[in-house]
Amino acid sequence: MRFLSYVPFVRAVRWKPCARGAATAARLLVVVVVAMLVWHGMLSVIYVPKLVSDARNVSGYFHIPVRMLRGDGLHFILDHPQTCGGGRRLHVVALIVSAPRNHANRDTIRATWGAALRRRHGDDDPSAFLFVLGDPRNASLQAALADEDRRHGDLIQADFIDSYFNMTLKHLVALRWAVRRCRGDVSFVLKTDDDVVVNTHRLLPYLSSLPATDEALLCYVNKNPRVFRDETKWRISRALYAAATYPDYCAGPAYVVTPRVAARLFDATLAIRPMFVDDVLVSGIARLHAGVRLMRAPYQLRPADFTMWEPDPLATFARAAEDGGALPMFGALQGYAGDNKTDVMRAIWDVIEATQRRRRG
Ligand SMILES: *[C@@H]1O[C@H](CO)[C@@H](O)[C@H](O)[C@H]1NC(C)=O
Numbered sequence: 001m002r003f004l005s006y007v008p009f010v011r012a013v014r015w016k017p018c019a020r021g022a023a024t025a026a027r028l029l030v031v032v033v034v035a036m037l038v039w040h041g042m043l044s045v046i047y048v049p050k051l052v053s054d055a056r057n058v059s060g061y062f063h064i065p066v067r068m069l070r071g072d073g074l075h076f077i078l079d080h081p082q083t084c085g086g087g088r089r090l091h092v093v094a095l096i097v098s099a100p101r102n103h104a105n106r107d108t109i110r111a112t113w114g115a116a117l118r119r120r121h122g123d124d125d126p127s128a129f130l131f132v133l134g135d136p137r138n139a140s141l142q143a144a145l146a147d148e149d150r151r152h153g154d155l156i157q158a159d160f161i162d163s164y165f166n167m168t169l170k171h172l173v174a175l176r177w178a179v180r181r182c183r184g185d186v187s188f189v190l191k192t193d194d195d196v197v198v199n200t201h202r203l204l205p206y207l208s209s210l211p212a213t214d215e216a217l218l219c220y221v222n223k224n225p226r227v228f229r230d231e232t233k234w235r236i237s238r239a240l241y242a243a244a245t246y247p248d249y250c251a252g253p254a255y256v257v258t259p260r261v262a263a264r265l266f267d268a269t270l271a272i273r274p275m276f277v278d279d280v281l282v283s284g285i286a287r288l289h290a291g292v293r294l295m296r297a298p299y300q301l302r303p304a305d306f307t308m309w310e311p312d313p314l315a316t317f318a319r320a321a322e323d324g325g326a327l328p329m330f331g332a333l334q335g336y337a338g339d340n341k342t343d344v345m346r347a348i349w350d351v352i353e354a355t356q357r358r359r360r361g
């Protein structure tokens, strides 16, 4: 127990020689309390949790070659470098992480909130959206993607294998693209997925109402999130990540950042060991390393601004429309199990548009 005398706040107490037993008990108590706080992630402000293992076959560990994101070591198969910059300043650039096969989702977004995002601020204060993909390593699918991009001009495709366990790479490609191509030319970066309906009628006024800052990170905050150790898709072993909870992080479906925060999250993520649970990694662990704070109430988004893990997100929008309350800002469909996701996305957008028309006129 000698090492305890090196813990400064324990040594600072002047122990009476006659109370040796009590002193040892007190030191033990301090150690136990600190260990419990660390275990529960409560000291995460000063103790930054780490991903500990690089051993193969530890559950949750996949080799993610983030090295390719440094310097110029990333090749783009499809790109639109002129979407940002080119003399005009964008209000919002939406980077929508998409799977190569999900062309129906992309068409749905183009026809619904994507079109509204482009239209909303007009030529003076334009916004844009782009889909971010990897390489499907499938010639016929690649030919279809090239054709889709010729027609719409909105695909960013980087040269890495597009697979679920490479989600972190795709997320970082989106951030890197925003940081390299848009810095200084855009006010906000929206990172979202191809099964999310963004209620632009709420998002754009909300962003305009924020106090001027270049430090915003806006999202559905997952507080004191438990680490899944059991047989889920997101299983992470103790060998890889020891604490029982993750730092607070932004839940997957959508977050909004300023370009400055995007750059800090990107740089911090490249500096630590990557893992495949991309939202935890980027907006939780790397965020702590970067010293980026989640925006506080009343400016932070609230859970009610999202449909999350709901089996029937359309019903949530319909109910809010009927009750006269605010509609959610993001309709995330990751909890919807039916095989007609794009129908539900369109139906949610119809509710948003109809409600907007009715309440305005
Ligand atoms: C690690 O996993 C691979 C593929 O599942 C397997 O072939 C290999 O034997 C495993 N290695 C160890 C040390 O368990």
Ligand SMILES: *[C@@H]1O[C@H](CO)[C@@H](O)[C@H](O)[C@H]1NC(C)=O
Pocket (backbone or CB within 6 Å): 138, 139, 140, 141
């Ligand atoms: C390639 O993609 C096409 C079209 O989606 C699909 O029909 C085919 O099975 C895929 N081929 C392989 C080898 O996965």
Ligand SMILES: *[C@@H]1O[C@H](CO)[C@@H](O)[C@H](O)[C@H]1NC(C)=O
Pocket (backbone or CB within 6 Å): 062, 063, 065, 159, 160, 161, 162, 163, 165, 166, 169
């Ligand atoms: C991720 O992409 C890299 C680069 O293409 C590849 O080497 C790696 O095998 C991929 N990993 C997975 C899990 O697909």
Ligand SMILES: *[C@@H]1O[C@H](CO)[C@@H](O)[C@H](O)[C@H]1NC(C)=O
Pocket (backbone or CB within 6 Å): 314, 338, 339, 340, 343, 344, 347
């Ligand atoms: C598909 O989506 C629509 C929303 O437009 C929903 O009303 C309908 O019940 C769904 N159909 C099936 C077969 O899941």
